[in-house]
Amino acid sequence: MTLTLHHAPDFASTIVRLALEELELPHTIALADIDGGALAGPEYRRVNPVGLIPALETDHGPMFETAAILLWLVDQTGRLGPSPKDPDRGAFLSWLFFTSNALHQAALAMFYPHRPAGEANTDAAQAAAQEQIIARLGLIETLIARENPRWLSADHPGVLGYYIGMLVRWLIMLPPAPYGIDLADFPHIKAVLAAHEARPAALRVAEADGLGPTPFTHPGA
CATH class of the missing domain: 1.20.1050.10 (Glutathione S-transferase Yfyf (Class Pi); Chain A, domain 2)
Known part of the structure; x- marks a missing residue:
């Protein structure tokens, strides 16, 4: 599986990055130059027509919308959430x-x-x-x-x-x-x-994205 996450630290794409790290799925990070207007360019709009992050390029085509990507990852791996036949x-x-x-x-x-x-x-x-x-x-x-x-x-x-x-x-x-x-x-x-x-996955992402050691409970600590 070839995956590329279009990402900016401490934006919604970090949520997807956390899931990818937890699943230990090999992936490439494509940093998005938000301030430079990259999300509005035609090349990125072919990946995400809405012009937002996250976007995840997969072997089956690009995906966007945080919840959709997370659900796809759950279904692809059978981890981090109930499978389609699970009662939950x-x-x-x-x-x-x-x-x-x-x-x-x-x-x-x-x-x-x-x-x-x-x-x-x-x-x-x-x-x-x-x-x-x-x-x-x-x-x-x-x-x-x-x-x-x-x-x-x-x-x-x-x-x-x-x-x-x-x-x-x-x-x-x-x-x-x-x-x-x-x-x-x-x-x-x-x-x-x-x-x-x-x-461990969260600690790796927190270090890579500069979120601090307790990014959810004590941001900035």
């Missing part, structure tokens, strides 16, 4: 797409509030995003506390743990209150993320 598959898919469509999108609204609301309404957009983020993390906290699913636990690495870990990292790194999160409010999520960030 439905729940895993539900929470993977919840993370992508609800939590990730709320985080983006926090970071780029002018996109959904316009420059005149950024304060209101961030306030709404903050409420959504807290509520949605609360749902994930409850899931882990009640069910401790194998595919999102401290005992087993998974694509969903890495995905949530990077989102939490960015939210912790927001400027001080009224926005951002305190991971102490979500102890079950914190335990899962602490286990994931201590994995």
Whole structure:
């Protein structure tokens, strides 16, 4: 399998890089010159027509969208998430797409509030995003506390743990209150993320991307 990840450190492509490292899949990193406008060029748009990262080139053609790439990796390898015939598959898919469509999108609204609301309404957009983020993390906290699913636990690495870990990292790194999160409010999520960030694969990516030794639970430490 020949894989090339179009990547910029500490962007969503890091989520895919974590999965590739955990799976120990040989791959090439193609660093994306975001500031230089590479994502808008015709060559990159042939890989990802949306002009965002991540994008993963495979033997079967290019892929984009974080959740789609993660799911493809799970299905290709049978690791880091339930297989199609696994009884837990439905729940895993539900929470993977919840993370992508609800939590990730709320985080983006926090970071780029002018996109959904316009420059005149950024304060209101961030306030709404903050409420959504807290509520949605609360749902994930409850899931882990009640069910401790194998595919999102401290005992087993998974694509969903890495995905949530990077989102939490960015939210912790927001400027001080009224926005951002305190991971102490979500102890079950914190335990899962602490286990994931201590994995050898995560430590390799953290060093390569300059994320620090505890990228999910104590960014910047």
